[in-house]
């Protein structure tokens with residue numbers, strides 16, 4: 001009775017646009033010049049929106065904010081691969097992609113200001129509310145992917161998690177379920193190296209997160225998450241597989257959180273300046289700008305105009321946020337249970353009497 005190899009697992013990594021702007025022309029997807037410029041514009045708008053949120057939080061307008069700074073290429077690349085009928089099931093750091101899918105910016109600000117109306121999007125926007133419980137959204141992504149399959153829709157559900165989310169039971173249950181039932185789901189893991197203060201190396205002893213897909217019988221691919229072309233290429237592959245009935249996929253997008261975990265965190269307490277500098281040199285936004293400039297598609301004047309336009313657009317979102325009528329304080333009781341339990345109903349009644357008084 002010999003010992004034989006009955007299974008081997010290989011993990012591919014995809015990179016197209018290198019940190020210095022060098023391009024693998026063979027792997028470069030077919031994108032016209034205007035689309036590449038649009039990717040850059042999307043990423044600059046995301047960062048402007050994100051920077052403003054931190055200021056609003058510092059002014060006391062929001063409870064907290066989870067910065068996406070540094071992770072823009074993943075969200076812009078995935079957005080470009082999506083079609084109208086696709087669903088987005090975000091975690092809590094996906095506001096860049098949410099904006100691109102039609103979620104109004106002022107509602108995202110409202111959510112982090114503790115306003116329940118920030119979890120209710122306009123009709124037709126196929127996006128679930130922000131999910132803070134780590135990993136919980138991955139099972140929702142598997143479920144929606146199953147629903148799309150059963151309904152025979154030409155659509156896929158994309159759901160997001162971080163490196164930390166891969167240690168949650170929900171991650172494994174979601175991948176297992178998706179693999180067994182062949183759901184129309186794309187799982188994107190934004191591996192930004194940290195789960196608050198927990199480094200990637202203490203999250204798992206697996207050399208990659210992409211290889212975890214193999215255990216569930218689904219394809220897994222690692223991409224340079226700061227390379228918008230690699231992300232886009234991987235996403236197109238995964239979405240087409242899902243929509244056409246080929247089953248789920250996992251994409252590990254390797255990136256870095258350039259900001260703090262949230263505004264309640266101070267990352268200088270657990271990570272080094274050298275590490276931050278290393279990743280700042282790999283920032284996806286200047287990388288794409290260098291590429292555009294190298295091809296003569298962009299210049300300093302256009303950049304200035306874009307940044308001014310982004311500031312004006314963000315200001316319009318802040319105006320809309322400021323113009324929202326006061327939220328009903330009773331909302332804090334209304335969104336957890338279908339029927340408010342007696343103990344909470346009593347507190348709600350008390351609050352309403354206080355507010356009236």
Ligand SMILES: Cc1ncc(C[n+]2csc(CCOP(=O)(O)OP(=O)(O)O)c2C)c(N)n1
Pocket residue numbers: 093132133134135161162163164165166190192194195196257261
């Ligand atoms: C179930 C659960 N446990 C703990 C937390 C507190 N928490 C919020 S974010 C986070 C780290 C998540 O890390 P990762 O999945 O890598 O995502 P990232 O924040 O890096 O985007 C933790 C522990 C939570 N929200 N939910």
Ligand SMILES: [Mg+2]
Pocket residue numbers: 162163164190191192193194195196
């Ligand atoms: Mg993380």
